[in-house]
Amino acid sequence: MSAPFDRVITGDVVTSDSIIRDGYVAIRGETIAALGQGAPPPAAETIDHSGKLILPGLVDGHMHTSSSTGWPGIETASRCAAAGGVTTCCDMPYDVPQSVTDAAVLADKIGWVERTSHVDMALYGTIKKTGGVDAIPGLAAGGISAFKLSTYEYDPVRFPRIDHPTMLAAFREIAKTGLPVAIHNEDQELVEMLTARARAEGRIEPIMHCRTRPPLAETMADLEIFEMALETRAHVHIAHSSLARGFEIAETFRGMGGQTTGEACIQYLCMTEDDIVRLAGKGKCNPPFRTAAEVERMWQCLLADKIAYVSTDHAPWPIERKTLPDIFACGAGLTGLQSFAPLMFSLLDERGHSPTLMATYCAERSARLHGLWPKKGAIRVGADADLCVLERGDFVFDEAAIQDRPEMRWSPYHGRRMRARVAATWLRGAQIWDGTTVLAKPGTGRFIRRQTH
Numbered sequence: 040m041s042a043p044f045d046r047v048i049t050g051d052v053v054t055s056d057s058i059i060r061d062g063y064v065a066i067r068g069e070t071i072a073a074l075g076q077g078a079p080p081p082a083a084e085t086i087d088h089s090g091k092l093i094l095p096g097l098v099d100g101h102m103h104t105s106s107s108t109g110w111p112g113i114e115t116a117s118r119c120a121a122a123g124g125v126t127t128c129c130d131m132p133y134d135v136p137q138s139v140t141d142a143a144v145l146a147d148k149i150g151w152v153e154r155t156s157h158v159d160m161a162l163y164g165t166i167k168k169t170g171g172v173d174a175i176p177g178l179a180a181g182g183i184s185a186f187k188l189s190t191y192e193y194d195p196v197r198f199p200r201i202d203h204p205t206m207l208a209a210f211r212e213i214a215k216t217g218l219p220v221a222i223h224n225e226d227q228e229l230v231e232m233l234t235a236r237a238r239a240e241g242r243i244e245p246i247m248h249c250r251t252r253p254p255l256a257e258t259m260a261d262l263e264i265f266e267m268a269l270e271t272r273a274h275v276h277i278a279h280s281s282l283a284r285g286f287e288i289a290e291t292f293r294g295m296g297g298q299t300t301g302e303a304c305i306q307y308l309c310m311t312e313d314d315i316v317r318l319a320g321k322g323k324c325n326p327p328f329r330t331a332a333e334v335e336r337m338w339q340c341l342l343a344d345k346i347a348y349v350s351t352d353h354a355p356w357p358i359e360r361k362t363l364p365d366i367f368a369c370g371a372g373l374t375g376l377q378s379f380a381p382l383m384f385s386l387l388d389e390r391g392h393s394p395t396l397m398a399t400y401c402a403e404r405s406a407r408l409h410g411l412w413p414k415k416g417a418i419r420v421g422a423d424a425d426l427c428v429l430e431r432g433d434f435v436f437d438e439a440a441i442q443d444r445p446e447m448r449w450s451p452y453h454g455r456r457m458r459a460r461v462a463a464t465w466l467r468g469a470q471i472w473d474g475t476t477v478l479a480k481p482g483t484g485r486f487i488r489r490q491t492h
């Protein structure tokens with residue numbers, strides 16, 4: 040008689056509401072078939088992670104595999120995800136050379152995910168600067184998990200600013216699909232004026248990145264997108280708030296009947312303006328790091344349940360684009376996939392909070408917003424057997440261990456002490472990381488359609 044389960048993994052099982060000490064997760068095929076406490080049931084294979092934490096595989100709701108390298112970036116960024124305990128990536132649409140602006144481009148990108156990814160991926164879609172609204176139903180039918188639009192223009196083709204009338208029309212159309220729309224929230228005119236003035240004064244040192252993108256640039260954008268959310272009934276989501284005020288504004292608009300939410304990236308829970316002075320280009324991201332007092336207000340928002348979820352906004356640039364003497368010439372974006380789980384655990388543990396918050400904000404909530412829950416983001420019977428195993432201890436994050444291509448092996452967290460490391464990652468019942476080596480092959484990952492609307 041064959042064992043009832045293919046595999047049993049033992050350890051302290053962390054869900055969104057509790058920690059099951061000396062627990063187990065039993066797997067049949069690709070799926071969690073049982074979980075419990077105490078002596079594990081018979082299985083063809085038993086893997087002993089006693090004393091370690093078994094979390095749901097993280098669901099990173101916001102990252103960019105292909106903004107600097109094009110779709111080949113999927114292969115290497117997803118290797119970092121596997122090493123970082125991230126089993127589902129929700130990848131942004133602003134790809135080189137072509138953004139995901141219609142169903143045909145989406146189909147091409149899905150092909151790349153299925154051929155090259157090491158972890159599962161959901162995909163965002165976007166619209167062209169003009170004339171793109173008609174593509175919205177086709178993108179939704181193609182299975183994207185969310186839309187992404189921007190109030191700020193990085194590039195008129197790849198990452199355009201969507202003007203107010205077009206955004207309003209897009210929100211109306213997106214509301215019909217039931218999908219959320221995430222917005223890059225920075226005010227174009229304010230940032231352009233402040234940047235031009237800084238350049239004219241020869242102020243190109245790192246801190247000027249923060250000074251030219253002040254809090255008001257974010258909150259003005261937050262207000263305009265949420266007014267349009269109220270008008271159109273669309274679910275409008277701040278793609279990244281570096282400010283507690285962004286979450287407070289979202290809450291205020293919810294009180295008025297809006298579907299308005301916001302997300303924090305992990306850097307806004309720990310990095311400050313001092314860090315961009317220290318890191319220079321390697322600390323440049325948009326929105327920028329804020330003050331230490333703002334970081335504390337962000338934590339108050341998280342603990343008060345005002346933040347939808349916590350993501351990385353992983354956007355790797357080759358190191359030569361991050362070490363230019365002019366801060367304005369450096370690429371905006373951090374690496375963060377491989378450090379996500381150790382850092383989130385450390386931040387929570389240093390503040391005396393339970394890792395259940397990590398299961399909530401880095402797995403369940405992001406999976407729910409992207410319509411992937413409970414297939415993803417949960418340790419529950421019937422869910423995909425996606426697991427992130429953390430070993431507690433005293434570790435130091437080393438950028439040399441990053442699993443991306445050599446020019447992407449840099450991290451703003453290089454040298455930071457971590458209270459955990461990712462000892463193993465499991466994707467749909469198969470081990471994809473053993474603590475030192477990525478075991479998954481390109482193409483192990485799958486495209487995950489949005490499951491619910």
Ligand SMILES: [Zn+2]
Pocket residue numbers: 101102103131352354
């Ligand atoms: Zn982003």
